[in-house]
Amino acid sequence: MCEANVYLINEAGKEELLFELVDKIRPENEKLVLENIFGQQKILSAQIKEMSLASHRVVVEMVKKPE
Secondary structure, three states, X not given: OOOEEXXXXXXXXXXEEEEEEEEEEEEEOOEEEEEEXXXXXXXXXXXXXXXXXXXXXXXXXXXXXXX
């Protein structure tokens, strides 16, 4: 299987598990659409920071809006 777990870098700079068994990541209108093998979706204003396909890990960070 080729699914990955997606981790979000929180405000403290630590990675926390956000979504499991993700098999699709699609950029859409400056957002990321994540979809897992069950068809569940999460839409984030985030960018990919790191991907490790061998480890089945994707790390994302939220995009900060200018003040």
